[in-house]
Amino acid sequence: MTMELFDLPGAAGPSREALGPAAVVLRGFAVEREEALLTALERVVVDAPFRHMVTPGGFRMSVAMTNCGPLGWVTDRRGYRYAPVDPETGRPWPGMPDSFHQLARDAAAQAGFEGFVPDACLINRYEPGAKMSLHQDKDERSFDAPIVSVSLGLPAVFLFGGENRSDKPQRVRLTHGDVVVWGGASRLRYHGVMPLKAGLHPRLGGHRINLTFRRAG
Numbered sequence: 001m002t003m004e005l006f007d008l009p010g011a012a013g014p015s016r017e018a019l020g021p022a023a024v025v026l027r028g029f030a031v032e033r034e035e036a037l038l039t040a041l042e043r044v045v046v047d048a049p050f051r052h053m054v055t056p057g058g059f060r061m062s063v064a065m066t067n068c069g070p071l072g073w074v075t076d077r078r079g080y081r082y083a084p085v086d087p088e089t090g091r092p093w094p095g096m097p098d099s100f101h102q103l104a105r106d107a108a109a110q111a112g113f114e115g116f117v118p119d120a121c122l123i124n125r126y127e128p129g130a131k132m133s134l135h136q137d138k139d140e141r142s143f144d145a146p147i148v149s150v151s152l153g154l155p156a157v158f159l160f161g162g163e164n165r166s167d168k169p170q171r172v173r174l175t176h177g178d179v180v181v182w183g184g185a186s187r188l189r190y191h192g193v194m195p196l197k198a199g200l201h202p203r204l205g206g207h208r209i210n211l212t213f214r215r216a217g
């Protein structure tokens with residue numbers, strides 16, 4: 001039997017896995033853009049280095065963070081919020097690279113959200129053991145726009161729960177290049193990341209990077 005072009009993995013485009021209404025994993029969606037994304041990321045973190053922020057309750061987050069775009073998500077003893085200026089440098093956050101913008105827009109459109117224009121990109125860096133507890137993304141002014149969440153580097157187990165913290169989350173393994181989009185009826189679903197397992201990714205070494213795009217302002 002000959003193998004037709006459409007039998008080849010990826011020939012039909014990246015595969016999708018529904019997580020719920022208006023919530024989907026686009027497998028490998030960012031892979032072919034990795035060089036552009038990582039080159040742009042290197043430039044962003046020169047201007048706005050990764051740092052471990054502190055929660056309002058006084059805990060140091062295990063995930064190191066920075067931002068790019070007009071607004072950046074920050075937390076300190078005063079609370080969670082979006083800010084136009086990086087509190088560490090006193091300067092505006094670095095601009096959102098075109099490659100970031102385009103990826104977010106294209107992934108959102110694939111998931112049924114045409115015309116997504118993010119104004120905030122939170123950049124999360126996980127080292128082994130780092131985790132993100134279950135939370136809702138709800139510091140944004142409106143919940144009309146979706147969340148677009150890009151995974152790069154080491155694999156992680158993403159938890160995708162319901163609208164109540166106590167709803168049992170689905171466990172979804174995310175690998176390099178996977179993009180999760182959730183919005184609409186799923187916009188306020190709880191989500192988090194299990195502690196990262198140690199490993200070595202050929203391009204990102206011992207880390208996982210997550211880019212979370214939002215319309216915040």
Ligand code: SIN
Pocket residue numbers: 122124132149158191192193210212
């Ligand atoms: C987040 O919810 O901010 C991060 C999600 C992830 O790292 O996949």
Ligand code: FE2
Pocket residue numbers: 135136137191
């Ligand atoms: Fe989140």
